[in-house]
Amino acid sequence: MTILYHGEPNGPSLSVLAALYESGLDIDCKPIDLLAGERHALPGVSDSVALDFAVEGEGPVLVADGEAMSEAVFLAQYFDEAAGGCGLQPSDPYARWQMLMWCRQATERLSPAVAYLGNLAWSQKRLAAMSQDEFHKLAGAIASEDLRQRWQELRDGAVDAAKVEDSKTKVAQFVARVEAQLVDGREWLMGPFSIADLETYAWLRPMRELEATAFAGQDRCRAWMDRVEARPSVQEALGRATADNSAHAFAPGPEINRWG
Amino acid sequence: MADITLYHWEPNANSGKPMLALAEKGVAYDSHYIDMLKFDQHQPEYLAVNPQGTIPAMTHGDRVLTESTAIMEYVNDAFPGPDLMPPDPRDRWRVRWWMKFMDQWLGPSFSMIGWCTFVGPSLAHKSEAEREAMIARIPLPERRAAWRKAMFAEFGESELAESRRRIAQGVKLLEEELGKREYVASNQYSLADINIFNSTYMLPVGNGDLCSPEATPNIWRWLKAVYRRPAVQQTWAMGSGRFTDRFNAIMGEITA
Numbered sequence: 351m352t353i354l355y356h357g358e359p360n361g362p363s364l365s366v367l368a369a370l371y372e373s374g375l376d377i378d379c380k381p382i383d384l385l386a387g388e389r390h391a392l393p394g395v396s397d398s399v400a401l402d403f404a405v406e407g408e409g410p411v412l413v414a415d416g417e418a419m420s421e422a423v424f425l426a427q428y429f430d431e432a433a434g435g436c437g438l439q440p441s442d443p444y445a446r447w448q449m450l451m452w453c454r455q456a457t458e459r460l461s462p463a464v465a466y467l468g469n470l471a472w473s474q475k476r477l478a479a480m481s482q483d484e485f486h487k488l489a490g491a492i493a494s495e496d497l498r499q500r501w502q503e504l505r506d507g508a509v510d511a512a513k514v515e516d517s518k519t520k521v522a523q524f525v526a527r528v529e530a531q532l533v534d535g536r537e538w539l540m541g542p543f544s545i546a547d548l549e550t551y552a553w554l555r556p557m558r559e560l561e562a563t564a565f566a567g568q569d570r571c572r573a574w575m576d577r578v579e580a581r582p583s584v585q586e587a588l589g590r591a592t593a594d595n596s597a598h599a600f601a602p603g604p605e606i607n608r609w610g
Numbered sequence: 611m612a613d614i615t616l617y618h619w620e621p622n623a624n625s626g627k628p629m630l631a632l633a634e635k636g637v638a639y640d641s642h643y644i645d646m647l648k649f650d651q652h653q654p655e656y657l658a659v660n661p662q663g664t665i666p667a668m669t670h671g672d673r674v675l676t677e678s679t680a681i682m683e684y685v686n687d688a689f690p691g692p693d694l695m696p697p698d699p700r701d702r703w704r705v706r707w708w709m710k711f712m713d714q715w716l717g718p719s720f721s722m723i724g725w726c727t728f729v730g731p732s733l734a735h736k737s738e739a740e741r742e743a744m745i746a747r748i749p750l751p752e753r754r755a756a757w758r759k760a761m762f763a764e765f766g767e768s769e770l771a772e773s774r775r776r777i778a779q780g781v782k783l784l785e786e787e788l789g790k791r792e793y794v795a796s797n798q799y800s801l802a803d804i805n806i807f808n809s810t811y812m813l814p815v816g817n818g819d820l821c822s823p824e825a826t827p828n829i830w831r832w833l834k835a836v837y838r839r840p841a842v843q844q845t846w847a848m849g850s851g852r853f854t855d856r857f858n859a860i861m862g863e864i865t866a
Contacts, residue, residue, distance in 0.1 A: 399786070400707050403711060403783065405711060405714045405715050414700060419700070420707070421707055424703050424706040424710070427706065428699050428700065428703040431699040432699040432700075443687035444673055444688070446684070447681075447684040447687075450680050451677060495775070607718075608718060608769070608772075609718040609719075609773070
């Protein structure tokens with residue numbers, strides 16, 4: 351029995367849903383409200399370490415035979431490999447290394463920045479409005495102390511101006527990086543379509559509104575985002591939205607690099 | 611001359627990962643020792659290979675590869691020899707999950723404590739001007755900030771306490787994980803074992819309270835099994851013994 355529990359199609363839930371649809375695997379998908387803490391109360395989980403201690407924070411969870419599986423890039427690789435290779439990963443070792451390096455930059459630099467800005471902009475108020483009892487219950491179900499701390503800081507509206515500035519810079523740098531990658535006229539980031547396109551698009555999408563200036567004059571990047579968005583898999587993933595604007599759906603994500 | 615050159619420091623943490631992966635695959639390579647404490651990694655000769663000044667780096671023909679975990683994955687994909695990834699997709703996912711957990715959550719905490727207690731103090735004899743000059747040569751701003759903290763002992767008590775908390779938590783999770791399967795993430799020796807062994811073999815030396823035959827029998831069994839591998843012995847013989855001697859002594863007592 352395998353079920354994919356996902357949030358609104360944004361960030362990691364968007365990239366994982368799209369990767370699933372690219373793979374063609376027949377897996378049940380169930381929407382959950384990540385900002386209500388529902389990820390920490392999933393039924394049928396007997397091995398929860400990857401749910402509790404995901405570096406990604408509040409991302410989608412695939413539950414397979416009781417084992418919770420997390421981390422968007424690795425779930426996309428899993429779908430690709432479980433489907434016998436659906437073209438989401440290059441087969442050449444060097445091209446694969448390049449794709450993994452790109453995805454690492456996206457998950458280590460871009461996604462913490464986007465999660466920080468997006469949560470402050472769109473999720474802070476809802477958390478702050480929760481009753482003390484309600485929040486206490488939610489936080490009590492979170493096993494990881496540092497993830498719980500990120501929830502608490504968000505509820506408290508603790509804004510670190512240096513982190514905001516750093517996050518804005520990282521978003522702009524990543525948009526510029528995408529623009530530079532596409533300068534030779536290629537259609538997709540790595541040449542052939544891959545997980546790198548899904549992962550990068552899914553995190554940049556909510557920034558088009560919040561950090562619009564980062565995209566100014568970056569025409570190749572914007573055209574590439576439109577191409578990714580037009581893919582049937584991405585359209586199907588976006589079609590699972592229940593919120594008015596799924597690009598506003600955030601819950602505490604990966605932490606901003608603390609050392610090393 | 612081999613087609614492959616590995617630029618590495620001691621067979622420890624990040625440098626040890628591609629060294630062990632190459633040894634397991636039986637791939638010959640030119641070893642180029644970079645003395646991190648002499649800042650070889652920020653000298654023009656090395657920056658010409660890897661402009662970011664991070665170690666390790668590997669060249670394969672005209673390709674330059676960086677980032678230790680990603681290099682290991684390349685090594686496993688590109689060369690014949692035993693497969694260091696299990697065939698089952700879920701096992702493969704688990705290998706990746708544990709490597710990320712180490713690289714981004716637990717590893718940085720080991721690193722912070724190591725830099726505070728070892729790397730920083732080993733450069734304390736240099737004059738302030740010398741240390742400033744060393745820092746000025748570092749290409750990446752994040753690395754400049756990290757070296758400054760280490761060289762001028764600027765770590766805060768709360769961040770050190772958080773790193774110690776994470777190390778204790780991470781050891782507990784690893785002990786539980788190794789109770790589920792023979793190796794980390796699967797029942798076959800994989801890149802996850804290489805990755806995690808490189809950052810945990812010092813636990814019995816530096817954190818005997820957290821890791822011992824009594825406190826963590828599963829980690830102990832696994833450390834011994836990995837330590838006995840010919841590739842580990844062969845790779846450690848390439849190091850100065852700066853880190854591995856004390857572990858060798860402990861293991862010698864156990865396996866004698």
